[in-house]
Amino acid sequence: MTSEKMVSQIKEWLNEAAGYIQVSLTNKLTVSQKSNRTDLVTNIDEEIQAFFIKKINQHYPNDRILAEEKGFDTIDSLKGRVWIIDPIDGTMNFVMEQENFCIMIAVYEEEIGQLGFIYDVMKDELYWGGKNQGVFLNEQRLTPPKDVGLSEGLLGMNAYMYGKNIYAAGEIGHASMGIRVSGCAGVELIAMLKGSHIGYISNLSPWDYAAGLVLLNEFGYQYSNIEGKPLAFANREYFLAATPTAYTQILENFIRR
């Protein structure tokens, strides 16, 4: 079971992590490549992950952890209580823009999302919520955005999928009011929670979507892999989330046509 105490703790940890990141940005980052030249990791990604792992081990020693950086990026199952963490989501933006990146934390129990936190550090905007508890921006409860169709709104998009028309992403983009590419899953999921964007198509790992799904769920958004099947919480996969109307239009008119 999650609790109010757990929510308070996570907020406190996020706050400490954000303070550390803010100070770190005044120093030189150590940037390394992971799988390719545009897949970056910094010393801060690793230090923030280590910080959260230490806190979780200390307070919840029986819980398990799935997290982006090395040593924690695979898990055998989602049995029991599992924390899913992206210490810095949007590392490229973190390095290049020093903004438009997020910390994301989710708590799952027996495969069901219980708590989700997406923290836009530089804007100091924490979007968070829990199963049947609603969605909040900092301490303010948010209302669900309208269910609008594909042709009526902006769509967050992975640039590569759009450019190569993977799963008709280019055509889907053209059928919308336009695409936006932020380079950060957290920023895109926040745009959906705010009602700025009607959906998001990308290629994501579990730590990119775990927290977001808890919040999208509260607002009645639909999500799945790009073929309409449940997300596997395993490897990177093509991801689709949208308003119920746009989700159905995307699957029926573009993916399954």
Next chain:
Amino acid sequence: MTSEKMVSQIKEWLNEAAGYIQVSLTNKLTVSQKSNRTDLVTNIDEEIQAFFIKKINQHYPNDRILAEEKGFDTIDSLKGRVWIIDPIDGTMNFVMEQENFCIMIAVYEEEIGQLGFIYDVMKDELYWGGKNQGVFLNEQRLTPPKDVGLSEGLLGMNAYMYGKNIYAAGEIGHASMGIRVSGCAGVELIAMLKGSHIGYISNLSPWDYAAGLVLLNEFGYQYSNIEGKPLAFANREYFLAATPTAYTQILENFIRR
């Protein structure tokens, strides 16, 4: 001649306009289509433009005006002193996101940019400067970003050009560290001034780039139409701006190859 007084006046007008926009966002916008379903204009675009025109006519009755909305969107020449205005740059974002839009104002004399103002209203960030006067964020003087190459930075991009590989925009994007699509020229030009992005490729009208060029010039950025020829300040045209190194790489390795 421009003067300190003119700079103060423009800042005051921008401030008034921003206040009006902030209040307007609490009411319902009247949104209309212009050339197509994704080319929008609101009552606020028109009201803000009318506000600036009134101010200019009152204080500088001999000056001429080129501005995005109807009645002012063509001009026979840039002789004398000309104000070039985009009352709301990024109208789609204004309507859908209520952020990521800018007010842009430029003052040109005998075809030469003298003053430029790009105001991100919701962030309350005014990037401004003048010929041989440097670039400022609000009251703080900025230092020019480093001259980095195409493979080392993020590139602001027009989604359509990227998706259709117009002037090799798709390939250019892949050669960079990644593309970003914000849907607002002002936001992209600001990203260059901050050093977050190394360049910007889009399809722009004079009011989209006039203010930005004054500021890019101060920082030694290169800019032209996509073929390397001077911008015409007339119709919409393909636009390229980048660090000197990236600009040369884009033209030589992709456009003129």
